[in-house]
Amino acid sequence: MFIQVKNLTRQVETGEGSLTLLDNISFDIEAGTSVAILGASGSGKTTLLGLLAGLDVSSSGEIRIGDQNLTAMDEDSRAELRARMVGFVFQNFQLLNGMTALENVMLPLELSDQENPRQAAEQLMQRVGLSHRLQHYPNQLSGGEQQRCAIARAFASEPAILFADEPTGNLDQKTGEKIIQLLFDLNQEKNTTLIMATHDTKLSEQCHRRLLLEAGKLVPSA
Secondary structure: OOEEEEEEEEEEEOOEEEEEEEEEEEEEOOOOOOOEEOOOOOOOOOHHHHHOOOOOOOEEEEEEOOOHHHHOOHHHHHHHHHHHHEEEEEOOOOOOOOOOOOHHHHHHHHHHHOOOOOHHHHHHHHHHHOOOOOOOOOOHOOOOHHHHHHHHHHHHHHEEEEEEEEEOOOHHHHHHHHHHHHHHHHHHHHHOOEEEEOOOOHHHHOOOEEEEEEEEEEOOOO
């Protein structure tokens, strides 16, 4: 298995005591598959995504990616793994407003010292249908265009795993369907493991696998 999760728990302290966000969950994910993490708001989807991506640390349990124990790493090691293996598409896009769309996509390529970052970024922008928007800034793009730019940026470093947190949450239905098709197309073309947090059951039905969270617990899905 490419990703192994064993007895994962995440708790936070509040003024009223300990709050359990994830409660002793375990599952495996095969490389190259698409997985939907389903659940209502507050079920723990985003928390789980953050743990799998190494953006947060668990209270107990273990996450293994390949032969590496993510939960045993310090922040520097997790950051190195993210730079090497992980892409992330956020619901609110998180593009850098002071950079053009092309510069946003070039950034991870430049940080990894890739040769010809501009050429590679332009090819990705063409792939996501934004070759006519290279020099536009994020505030000059529609929501769908910003999400496509964010997807191009996420795929720029050719990650082994792409995480997407409610990738259609801020988009209308028609635009959302195009974004999802783009994610699945790139997932297949690049053999990227695609893990999405969503409340959209229609979207989840297109994935190889569904994981359903209820109040931080993993429950059988229909």
